[in-house]
Every structure is written in structure tokens, then in C-alpha cells.
Amino acid sequence: MIQPHGGQLIDRVLKGAALDEALKKAASLPSIPLDAEQTSDVENIATGVFSPLEGFLGEKDFRSVLDKMRLANGLAWTIPVILAVDRKTADGLAAGADVALLNPAGEPAAILHLAEKYGFDKAETARKVFGTDDTAHPGVAKIMSLPDVLLGGSIDLIRETPTPFQKYKLTPRETRRLFQDKGWSTVVGFQTRNTPHIGHEYVQKSALTLVDGLFINPVIGKKKKGDYRDDVILSSYEELIKNYYVPERTTMAILMMEMRYAGPREAIFHAIIRKNFGCSHIIIGRDHAGVGSYYAPFAAQEIFADFPDLEITPLFFRSFFYCKKCGAVVSDKICPHGKDHQIQFRGTEIRDMLVRGEYPPAELVRPEVAKIIMDEKNPFND
Amino acid sequence: MKKEFTAVSIPTSLYKEIEEAIRGTADPSVPNYVARVLRESLKKTGSQEDVFSPEDEEKVKDRLKALGYID
Numbered sequence: 001m002i003q004p005h006g007g008q009l010i011d012r013v014l015k016g017a018a019l020d021e022a023l024k025k026a027a028s029l030p031s032i033p034l035d036a037e038q039t040s041d042v043e044n045i046a047t048g049v050f051s052p053l054e055g056f057l058g059e060k061d062f063r064s065v066l067d068k069m070r071l072a073n074g075l076a077w078t079i080p081v082i083l084a085v086d087r088k089t090a091d092g093l094a095a096g097a098d099v100a101l102l103n104p105a106g107e108p109a110a111i112l113h114l115a116e117k118y119g120f121d122k123a124e125t126a127r128k129v130f131g132t133d134d135t136a137h138p139g140v141a142k143i144m145s146l147p148d149v150l151l152g153g154s155i156d157l158i159r160e161t162p163t164p165f166q167k168y169k170l171t172p173r174e175t176r177r178l179f180q181d182k183g184w185s186t187v188v189g190f191q192t193r194n195t196p197h198i199g200h201e202y203v204q205k206s207a208l209t210l211v212d213g214l215f216i217n218p219v220i221g222k223k224k225k226g227d228y229r230d231d232v233i234l235s236s237y238e239e240l241i242k243n244y245y246v247p248e249r250t251t252m253a254i255l256m257m258e259m260r261y262a263g264p265r266e267a268i269f270h271a272i273i274r275k276n277f278g279c280s281h282i283i284i285g286r287d288h289a290g291v292g293s294y295y296a297p298f299a300a301q302e303i304f305a306d307f308p309d310l311e312i313t314p315l316f317f318r319s320f321f322y323c324k325k326c327g328a329v330v331s332d333k334i335c336p337h338g339k340d341h342q343i344q345f346r347g348t349e350i351r352d353m354l355v356r357g358e359y360p361p362a363e364l365v366r367p368e369v370a371k372i373i374m375d376e377k378n379p380f381n382d
Numbered sequence: 383m384k385k386e387f388t389a390v391s392i393p394t395s396l397y398k399e400i401e402e403a404i405r406g407t408a409d410p411s412v413p414n415y416v417a418r419v420l421r422e423s424l425k426k427t428g429s430q431e432d433v434f435s436p437e438d439e440e441k442v443k444d445r446l447k448a449l450g451y452i453d
Contacts, residue, residue, distance in 0.1 A: 003421055167449050174451075177442045181452045186408075210408045251451065281408055308413040309387060311421055315408060 001176060001185060002280045002311060005272045006052030006075055009172055013046050013157045022158050026108035030093060031100040032085060032151075037222050037258040039103045039161050041081055042110045044257060044273075046157030047171040051276045056083040058152030059118040066128040069265065069306070076272065076307050078265040080129065082120075083112070083151045090117050090149035099151075103161045115153035122146065129262050132294055138224055139261045139291075163256060165220060165234060170253040175215065176278040178251060184213035188281040188315060189274030191288070192218045193259060195228050195236040195373055197365045199320045199345035201244065202329040207283050207315050208249060215279055216241070216252040223259050224291070225381055226351075230254075232372065232379040239368045253277075263288070263295035264303035268310070275312040285317045320345060322363040354379070392416070 004010075014022050034042065044050045052075065057065065062080055064072040071077045085093075093099055095116050103109040126133045126140040135141045163169055170178070179187050188207040192200065208214045216237055220230045228236075234254070241250055255273065260266050266289035271282045288300035296302075301316045322328070322343040323335045343363055353360045359370050373379045400412045409415040446452045 170446075170449075170451075171442075173438070174442050174446055177439070178446055178451050181446070304410075308411065309417055310414075311417055313408055313410060313414060313418070316410075 001179065001278055002275055004048065004051045004172065004276045005311075008051065009048035009176075009276065010045065010051040010054055011048060011173070012054060012155060013160075018156075019158065022111055022156060023108065025098070026100040026111060026158060029098050029100040029111070031102050031108070032083075032089065032112070033102045033106070034104070034109065036104050036161075038083065038101075039109055040221055040256040040258065041083075042101060042155055043157060043160060045081070045155055046110065047173070049172055049255070049257075049273055049276055050081060051172070053077075053081055055112065055115075055154035056150070056152055057081055058116050059150075062118075062120065062150065062152070066125060069268070076268060076310055078129075078272075079260055079262060079269040080125070082146075084146040085149055085151060086147040087149055089147075090151070093117065093151070101155065103159070105161075108158050109161060110155045110157045110159075112151065112155050113153045114151055117149050117151055119148060120150055129260070129265055130294065131263070134294075137261065137291060137294055142260075163220070163254075165230065165254050168234065168252060168254040169256065172276045172278065175253060179213060179215075179278045182213060182248065182251070184211075186211035186280040187213045187215050187278060188283060189215045189217055189277065189279035190283050191255075191270045191274070192216065192233070192237075193223055193227060194347060195233055195379075196240050196369060197345050197347075197350060197360075198322065198329055198363060201240065201366070202320055203283055203285060203317045206317070207281065210315070211281055212249070214245070214250045215274070215277065216250065217255050217274065217277065218252070219259055220254040220256050221258045223381055224261075227381050228373075229376070229379055229381055232376055236369045236372045239372050240366060243368050244366065259289065261289060261291035261294075263290045264299045267300035267314075268303060268307060271304075271310060271312050271314060275310070279312060281313045281315050283317060284314045286319050351380075390416070 045053050057080055060072045065077050065080050069078045093114055095114055097114055099112040099114050100108045101110040101112050122144050123133045126143045130137055130139045135144055188211045190204050204214055218233050267284055274282045284301050286297050304314045318331050320329050320331050323330045323337050323341050325337045325341040326335055350360050354373050397412055400415055404415050
């Protein structure tokens, strides 16, 4: 099985006596409240999803990630995983001290071993990570709204924060064990934030012909207004898998993480995460992790040329459509017929049909999936 | 963007052989193939230290069973 990024899965989940001690200690430490997304970042660090990170980036790594898309040690890393606090909070914390990180319920979730505090240029960060400082971009808006000081240091997890989707929440240790148990030595990961249409199914099944197993890994967490609700995404995939996939060859687990919409940089980040889960391959489609028209349609594929040392193998897919003459899902590479015969998989059009209460044609969406979505009064994020 | 790689020389004939062998497979390039094979080889020599105890392993197995992922 593929090695974790950096060679070793990080495990910073406290257990036994160390956990008891940390719980006692946390009550008397200065504390920082985390939102749901930051809490997910902490868990992802602690359970190895973000291996080799052991905490929030220090300044040297932060600068290196911005400038070189690599950690200071040269290992590929494209998205800064940071913890920002306001100046007043930062002034009250001493480098070298421990800080309790509180989950949204106000409970101690982790201890931060604060190593350093540093300032950062938000506009520069936005331009380097997102390729723009346009605040209409959701990732840019988030960066620009952050407080001014970044805290760097390793963390230790005290408490996992439960989700409504607990049965789909697996750590990399667990997915690796699962893949091993299934006898899969090669696994393709599929990142998604949408309900599936036939084009997605085609891509997943095409990729599966090359490897032993398919790992469907929906991103659960904060997304844009109008994106499908997390529970709707999971239910629609459950239905699709039940009716149309070989169970011995397919599995699904969630990734609790905020979408950054950083396009190419995020594609590399997503690949690293799937590598940590044990995937040997990852599907990268058109405009992966993009938003609006900020990125060229295939920029998220082209960036992989800069990372020949990534080890996980990207499988690039172009745009697909249903050709009425072929009677199948095809691409311009394999279909000789013209546009008159094509039905495009346009997410917005499919969404509009569903909103109007119309079943999309079976060439676009499986009827079982459409039913799941249409049975919901509002399947989208407000 | 500065790339931080180092070059390793292999015979041109071997490069071409690999290029031919990976055509139509999931390996997109010769460097990718070479990096993957070398990593696999290093793994076989036991270069990675496992940080998880047998008890942790058992817990992982039990949780996967409880969730219905494995029998």
C-alpha cells in the first residue's frame, strides 16, 4: 500500500493516562474557541489526514507553502493550515506555553503547544493560494476576514467532536486497514461535494477498471450557499452504490473539512489527503476544487506536472457528455458525433430541473438519486 | 515556481522501456513510475517505523466491524 505523505501517519490523539492528564490540565490553561472548520482541521492533523503536519504551520513552513508550494523540508504541501487569532488574544499567550483549543460546544478539544506567533499579509496570502485577491472568491473572503496573528505549534487531540455522519467518519488508519482487509493494493479516491450524476458514475467506474477499489470521499463541512446539503450528498451516494456499484469494489467515507476553492493548489492538497487515506490514485476532473471562473478548466490537472514526487497517481478526466447517437457517456476524444447529439452534464441545469420538480432524464441522473434529492424540501445549503 | 527535485540518471534504453511499459496504464509518466517503484522498494526494506500498537490495531478492526465495513 502507498506510504503516507512524508512516510509516516501522524497520530496525535491522546489516550490513557496522557489523556486524563491533558483533560485536567486543559481546565486551567488559557483557551481559544474554535469554529467547526477549525475543529475539523485539528482532528485532521491529529488523526493523520494531514500527515506529516503535527500542528498549525509555523512561519517558516507558512512562507515556504506560499512561495514554493512545499513545506520548509521540501515536501509537497500547497494549502496553509493555519490558526489565526486577534492581537489581544495573541498578546496574552506566550510562545512555549500550552493553550486549550475549545470546540464549538466550548469543550476542550485539543491542546496547542504554542511554538510561535507571527503576522502575515492577507492579500499576499490570498493571491498566492487562490491566484486572486478578489473578495468575491469565497476563499479570499475567508482569508481577508481572518484576525491578524497566526499561531504555530503542534497539537494533541483530547476529544473527537461527533458529527451526524459518524458511521462514515473514518481515520486514515481505519481506511488503510479497510483497504487491506478488502485485498485492495491500488485504490482510486474520488473527491466530491455534489450529488452524483451519470458523468460522475462514468468517471468513477472508468477509473475503477484500472485499480482494485474505489473510495468515494465526500467533503463534509462548510460549503457555498446553494451547494447540496451534506446529508443529501451522502444519501444520494448510498442509493447509487446500493443500486449500481459492486459492493466488494466500492466504499465510502467522509472527509470533514472546509472547501477552500483554491483550484489547482487544492487539487494537490486533496491528492495528499487521499494518499494518507491509502489511495494510490486520485481522480482529477475539469475545474477540480474551482469556483466561478477563477481557474482555467484544466489548471488543476496541469499543476501535477510540478509534483512528480507526489507518489499518488492522478487520473485526469476531461469533460464528458451523453451522446444520443453513441447511446453512452463519452468525451470528444472518443465520440465522432457532433454537438447536436450531445446532452451535457451541467450541474446548474440539473439543479434547476430538480428545483422545478422535474425529474432529469435518466441519461443525466439515476432516477433513484433524483428521487432522494426531490424528496427533500430544500436539498441545498441556505 | 521553483521546483525542488534532483536528477537521477538512468540509461536511455531503460527510460524508453519504461515509457513503453506504462503506455495505457495508470502511470502518467516515467518519473512518476520510477518514484513509485522506488518507494515500494524502500517500503519492502522496512524503512517505515509503525507508530501504532497491536491494541490500536485491534481497536481499528473492532470499529470497522461495528460500522459494518468489514465482517
